[in-house]
Amino acid sequence: MMAKDLPPRENTLFKRILKCYENKQYKSGLKHARQILSNSKYQEHGETLAMMGLTLNCLGRKEEAYDNVKRGLRNNLRSHVCWHVFGLLQRSDKKYEEAIKCYRNALKWDKDNLQILRDLSLLQIQTRDLDGYKMTRHQLLMLRANQRAGWVGYAIALHTLGEYENALNVLQTFRKTQEGKPADYEFSELLLYEASIMVEAGKFKEALTHIYSHRDSILDIQSWLEMAGELHARLGEHEDSAEVFEELYQRNPENATYIESYVRAHGHYNDEDSLQLCQKLHKQHPRAEAPFNYALKLSTGSTFRTLVDGYLQRQLRKGVPPLFNILKHLFQDKNKFETIKELIHGYYTSLEEHKKFTPESEDEEFPTSYLHVMIFLAQLYDYERDTTKALYYIDRAMQHTPTYIDPYMVKSKIYKHAGDMTEAVHWVDEARTMDLADRYLNCKAAKYMLRAGMIDKAEEACALFTREGQPAVDNLNEMQCMWFLTESARIYFKNQDWANVLQKCHEVEKHFVDIVEDQFDFHPYSMRKMTLRAYIGLLRLEDSIRGHQFFNKAADYAIRTYLHLYDKPMSDSNGLGNGEIDDMTEKEKKKLESKKKRAAKKKQQQKNEANVNSNAANKDKKQPPDGEVAPPPIVGNELVKTEAPLDDAMKFLDPLRALSPQCPNTHKLAFQVFHRQGKLLLMIQSVKRALKTNARTPEIALHMTQLAQYVKTKGTSSGIIAEIVKTEMGELLPQNDIREWLNVRESLTGTNLKNFFMLRCAHAHLTPESTAQQLQSVLDFPLKGSTLESCEYVLDHLNSEMLNPTPEDIATFSSSCHALFPLATAFRPSKPEEESVQR
Incomplete structure (x- = not known):
């Protein structure tokens, strides 16, 4: 940036403003700006006013910042500095589209400004304007062809657009300029990135030749081996693939993927031959668990019994806590489950009578072996939902060793599966109090408390590990502890506390917004550090981040809450619909008033505590980055007052439809929203996708009936839409008879309680x-x-x-x-x- 129309003295001061801004010496920069503006000749100098506004923005004085920048822009509309600064100001407020417009205006007056082009490219990749990003990176490459970032950035732009050939040509052209230089990590990553593009383009042979020809230059040996093994397998070169995966196994014998790939590379689809290979690998590393677990998966009959017998005895003797979860995947095979159950019962009987796993064993077992057998038996019966026997064995385990934590955890899980969350909380809290320093136990107990509706108690438990002087809920939210938020939303939804449901769901949604925003700093970092494969993985992860289960749960509760608010609009601050209070009995109304008083009292108490500890909390609180102001808090009571609940629901529904189309719940929620909006084509689309995803979803029966009734009663206008509706409904209801469709569905799914119930509702x-x-x-x-x-x-x-x-x-x-x-x-x-x- 250079200031125009300034004499030498003022121009020197302007340069100091720029230097102070780069070094974050904002007060000094502000001082220099005021010196220039104090001169009556330059008190309206546009570029100085713009830089003064940018400096004020970094000091948190946002209104003054905007006033100065706009004033400077009005005084010099042809200054690239003023437009660039205005773009930086918009970027600090996350107004990326507006910032891009400002950068483009700046480039009209200085089309080859490298800094503006770099800033523009960052916003384009952030907003996924890939075509624009490609053009900007190409311009940067043309301006600075001697810089590595120009070549790599353009190659990434081409790669993200799927132009693999062009991306490879760019990388290969750049690599020719690097010949003769000693191999380093960054060049190694460049070679692996080039190979990954070849793999995506389906050029397996070329990729294999590429990594072998540059084997000495690739320093990440493990990545080289993984890529080579996979490429050999794809090309049908199984012997070479097996050799590579065997080497990988020797490097990490606990990696199950290497073992599975090694077995598959031998072409043994027969379980007996594959089992021999697993046993061979296990002999090479007897202490490794992965090959033995894979052998358990492949074996059957007497072979399985022999293998699992020895394995169970070893693990029970050592007291491996996750043993049940390790073997749980085997229980899908009923014969294997019965074999394990029979062996465990045999151990239990033998240990009681002989203190040995089997009467033929030579040495007696320690008492802990008996304890672990009883715990495992309780878990087996809990898996079968035989609560009586599960409680019998776990009670015996607790009597055997009252100070051991695991039986308490298992007992709480048994009660949870039996539907008694109050008792489950009691036993998990017993386990928690036995070791208050254990974070896992604390989180587990808090989750059970939330499931039981004990929100206050859960917050107290979490407060042991949150910042002092700050409410636990606020600190958990600050740490993006989304499991706590989703579980809280669940119980608030059950209690019909709509304001708190929306507050928790919007807090989860804000965390996902923050996660997307956090990628901004990685765009320049990844090209500078050449972590290119990880960077492409990051971009793809961010594109699908809202497909995560935490967002799915929050979106589910938020959409259902907005649907309720649409059906029964708010009438008071408690989140109750117009007719809900009138339907209450006198006793229920008294309870509601009591609840309101308790909530108000607690709120005031929390406010007083927050005031007492505010100094300590503010001291430890993380400050926002330069130019950013802490966002306003999310207030549930304001959210429930929405005048457009269906529009608000769509903000949660759109990411679900885009990123979680495989989830039946997505289409169930979509139908309910579109049915209320009267969008017939989208209703049909939702039902079709639900049937394709999981035709046995219970709600489909009711939704199909509602759809048929909607078409029959309201119909459609003539024209192309009517033709589409007629065609689509003909596919959904070939006989055009919803009763016949329901009868057919009942013959297929009517024995299931949920399906039967929804059929009756239909x-x-x-x-x-x-x-x-x-x-x-x-x-x-x-x-x-x-x-x-x-x-x-x-x-x-x-x-x-x-x-x-x-x-x-x-x-x-x-x-x-x-x-x-x-x-x-x-x-x-x-x-x-x-x-x-x-x-």
């Missing part, structure tokens, strides 16, 4: 006068064989007034479920004097 929607009959069918459904999750699902939907049940009907269904799952708290009959323990 029939009731189709014929409202049959609602009572459909409800009776649900109450008469034989529950034997149904899962706890299915029963809770039906009860939740009955409570949401599906099929219009009376309190007596819900009590009848709960009673039937209680007989099947006596420990589950969801089905326990409520006592008149029982007060709600939920917050």
Whole structure:
């Protein structure tokens, strides 16, 4: 940047402003800017005003910054400095599109300015304007052909656009200029990056030749071996592939991928031959677990029994805590599960009578072996959901060694699977208090407390590991602890506390925004450090980051909350709909008032504590980067007052549809939103995608019925849309008879409780006068064989007034479920004097 129309003295001061900005000496820069502007001849000098505004922005004085920059721009619209600074100001506020416009305006007056071009390229890759990024990187290459970053940046632009041939030509041309230089890490990464592009382009033979011809220059030996082994396998060169993967196995015998690739490279699809290979590998590294576990997966019958017998005895003797989870994948084979169960029972009997795993064993076992066998037995019965036997064995384990933590954790999990979260919390909290320094136990206990609705207790538990002088929830949010946020949203949704649901979900969404923003610093870093393969992986990860399960969970609760707010608009600050308060009994209204008073009291208490500890908290608090102002807090009570809940729901739904199309829940939520919006084509699309993803999803029956009814009652206008609807509905309902479709579906899925229930809801929607009959069918459904999750699902939907049940009907269904799952708290009959323990 250079200032125009300034005499030498003022020009020197302007250069000092630039230097102070680069060195983050903002107060000195501000002083120099004021010296220039104090001269009456230059008090309206545009570029100085712009730099003064940029400096003020870094000091957090954003309004003054914008005033000065805009004033400077008005005084000199043809200055690339003013436009560039305005772009930097917009970038600091995350207004990337506006910043790009400013940079383009700056380039009109100085088209070859390297700094502006670099800044523009960063924003283009950040916003994934790949075509624009390609053009900018090409211009930078033309201006500085002697710089490595120009070649590499242009190659990355071509690669991201899928122009593999051009990207390879650019890299190969650049590599010719590096010949004769000693090999280093950066050149090694460049060679591997070039090979990865060849692999993506399907040029396996060329990629293999490339890495072999540059083997001495590639310093990352493990990456070289992995790529060589995979390429040999793709080209059908199995012997060479096996040799490479064997070398990789020798480097890391615990990598299961290397073992599987080694076995596959030998072409042995017969389990017996593959088993011999695994045993051969295990003999080379007897202490390695991975080859032995793979052998367990391949073996069957007596061979499996012999192998797993020895393995179980070794692991139980050592007391390996995750043994059950290590073997859990084998339980899908019923014969293997029965074999393991039979062996464990044999150990239990023999240890009781002879203190040995088998009567024929020579040495007696330590008492800990008996303890671990009882724990494993309890886990096996819990896996079968035989709660009575599981509790019997785990109680015996706790009596055997009361100070051992693992039995308490297993017992809490048994109660969780049985549906009694209150008892599960009790036992996991017992384990937590036995070792208050264990973060895992603390997090597990907090999660169970949230599942049981004990939000206050969960926050107290987490406070042991959060910053002092700051509320635990705030610190967890600051640390992007998203499991805590999603679990909190879950219990708030269950309690119909819509304001807090939306607050937690929007906090999760903000974390994902921050994760996307955080990639900004890696664009220049990766090209400077030549971590090119990792950089491409980062770009692809960021493009799909909202497909993560944490975002999926938050989006699910947020969308369902917005749908509720659309159906029952807000009437008061508690998040209750217009008709909900009127439907309450006097007792429920009193409870609500009591809840409001407790919440207000707690809020005031937290506020007082925050004021007392504010100095300590502010001292430790991380300051935002230069020019950035801390974003305003997310307030749930403001979010629930939205006037466009469906538009707000779409902000969560759009990423789900783009990044989680394989999840049936995505299309279920999409249909519900589009049905309320009256978007028929999108409703049809959602149903088709749901059927393709998982045709047995229970809600499809109801959605198909709603769709057929919508088409029948509202129809479509004439023209191309009507033709499309007719064609698509003909594919979905070949006979154009929704009742026939429901009957066919019932013959396929009607034995499943959730599907049966949704089919009854679909029939009731189709014929409202049959609602009572459909409800009776649900109450008469034989529950034997149904899962706890299915029963809770039906009860939740009955409570949401599906099929219009009376309190007596819900009590009848709960009673039937209680007989099947006596420990589950969801089905326990409520006592008149029982007060709600939920917050």
